[in-house]
Amino acid sequence: xxxxAKFIEEIKGMTVLELNSLVKAIEEEFGVSAAAPVxxxxxxxxxxxxxxxxxxxxxxxxxEVGGNKIAVIKAVREIxxxxxxxxxxxxxxxxxxxxxxxxxEAEKMVAKLxxxxxxxxxx
Numbered sequence: 001x002x003x004x005a006k007f008i009e010e011i012k013g014m015t016v017l018e019l020n021s022l023v024k025a026i027e028e029e030f031g032v033s034a035a036a037p038v039x040x041x042x043x044x045x046x047x048x049x050x051x052x053x054x055x056x057x058x059x060x061x062x063x064e065v066g067g068n069k070i071a072v073i074k075a076v077r078e079i080x081x082x083x084x085x086x087x088x089x090x091x092x093x094x095x096x097x098x099x100x101x102x103x104x105e106a107e108k109m110v111a112k113l114x115x116x117x118x119x120x121x122x123x
Contacts, residue, residue: 055103056102056103057100057101057102057103058100058101058102058103058122058123059096059098059099059100059101059106059122060079060101060106060109060110060113060120060121061095061097061120061121061123062076062090062091062094062095062097062118062119062120063094063118063119063120063121064094064118064119065091065092065094065118066116066117066118066119067117068116068117071116071117072091072113072116072117072118073088074087074116075112075116076091076097076113079097079109079112079113080097080098097109097120103122
């Protein structure tokens with residue numbers, strides 16, 4: 001073990017050019033490459049990075065009311081279960097109608113709002 005510690009101390013005292021020569025000599029002597037562990041480490045780091053997850057929850061957002069405000073209010077009431085006054089206020093205010101909804105349900109809500117004449121999106 002003392003020999004390894006002594007060897008490490010010698011490496012600490014080497015210049016960059018001397019270290020480069022040492023690495024090349026080790027590569028030639030043992031038939032290995034110093035670049036391989038770096039590539040493996042890079043691949044491992046890329047694999048360890050979390051993959052971008054597909055969004056599973058959406059907000060249904062009312063952008064424009066359109067020409068038939070009453071139909072839109074009825075659609076909002078049906079979607080949210082809100083009372084007439086609350087639904088009317090949501091429609092007049094525009095913005096988010098329903099938050100954190102599953103994708104298929106959000107698509108149905110947007111379709112219902114569009115059917116009523118409104119412009120709506122999933123965000």
